[in-house]
Amino acid sequence: MKTGYLIDMDGVIYRENQLIPGAVDFVDALLSTGTPFLFLTNNSAPTGEDLTVRLKHLGITGLGPKHFYTSAMNTADFLAEIHPNCTAFVVGEGGLLAALHERKIANDAIHPNYVVVGEGAATTEKLTKAHELIEKGARLVATNPDNWCPVSSEKTRPGAGAIASYLEASTGRRAYYLGKPNGYMFHRARVRLTETALNSAEQVAMIGDTMETDIRGAVEAGLLAYLVLTGSTKLEDVGDYVYQPTRILHSVAELVEEVKTGQPAPFADSPFFTHAKNGAHKHGNRHQTDILALHKPRPRPAMTK
Numbered sequence: 001m002k003t004g005y006l007i008d009m010d011g012v013i014y015r016e017n018q019l020i021p022g023a024v025d026f027v028d029a030l031l032s033t034g035t036p037f038l039f040l041t042n043n044s045a046p047t048g049e050d051l052t053v054r055l056k057h058l059g060i061t062g063l064g065p066k067h068f069y070t071s072a073m074n075t076a077d078f079l080a081e082i083h084p085n086c087t088a089f090v091v092g093e094g095g096l097l098a099a100l101h102e103r104k105i106a107n108d109a110i111h112p113n114y115v116v117v118g119e120g121a122a123t124t125e126k127l128t129k130a131h132e133l134i135e136k137g138a139r140l141v142a143t144n145p146d147n148w149c150p151v152s153s154e155k156t157r158p159g160a161g162a163i164a165s166y167l168e169a170s171t172g173r174r175a176y177y178l179g180k181p182n183g184y185m186f187h188r189a190r191v192r193l194t195e196t197a198l199n200s201a202e203q204v205a206m207i208g209d210t211m212e213t214d215i216r217g218a219v220e221a222g223l224l225a226y227l228v229l230t231g232s233t234k235l236e237d238v239g240d241y242v243y244q245p246t247r248i249l250h251s252v253a254e255l256v257e258e259v260k261t262g263q264p265a266p267f268a269d270s271p272f273f274t275h276a277k278n279g280a281h282k283h284g285n286r287h288q289t290d291i292l293a294l295h296k297p298r299p300r301p302a303m304t305k
Helices: 023-033 048-058 071-082 094-102 124-135 160-171 183-196 211-221 235-240 252-261
Strands: 003-007 037-041 068-070 087-091 114-117 139-142 148-152 155-158 203-208 224-228 247-249
Touching: 003 183, 023 252, 037 183, 048 068, 068 071, 068 183, 071 094, 071 114, 071 139, 071 183, 087 094, 087 124, 114 124, 114 160, 124 160, 139 160, 183 203, 183 211, 203 211, 211 224, 247 252
Parallel strands: 003 037, 003 203, 037 068, 087 114, 114 139, 203 224, 224 247
Antiparallel strands: 148 155
């Protein structure tokens, strides 16, 4: 069965500007076999061209802008679909501005239909202007719900979700959050995957490192959900979630031979769980990792990060 892949980037392909071992072989296998794939990121700041260059500098070649779908592109697609010829005041960076421009959504600082919030560029002046426009009737849209984004293993930065929350608090208006895990992100990504693929996929898998966005969104969209442990999620944390991944992998390196041969690896549901009765392997069953959470008291999370 031909599988297409939606692939998160940070924590799956690279970490802190360092490629994760096996990432180059994985992308090479996708390209050489003509496997449908699309990189899916909540980061609204870069364009597809920016991401192409970034991965090239890291050592991954053969990619182009068509291989990337960002939350900025998703936001532009959404607004163009539900409100043709709308205008927007943007609190964000180049990738968001470019995506809106491509979908003919004009920048409007006088009487916009929407205030659109992405990563970066959240100066006091911009936030004050956004606040005023929302009070005048503009609707608030955020490219993604991420409150913070990793910069390094010891450093984070505010995300679009945090900036939108600020405006929610100041205006009393609720934002609409696009990006992962919103189902519209996965719907549009699947459409784009079909449009750009040389070969059609019979099933689609989301590969990600975050339970709250990648895995939740995939489960709710009815996709296969592959969790890799090279990013933000630890194995012992998986059992805390009601929804569960289809597979848990050390890294994307474990998928290289599978992509090349088209055959699922032995015990493909996960290298960590082999609970199938009588040794039989049932491909596709979602993991129930509650056993990892039993008898292990967990501290109450902090109210703020």
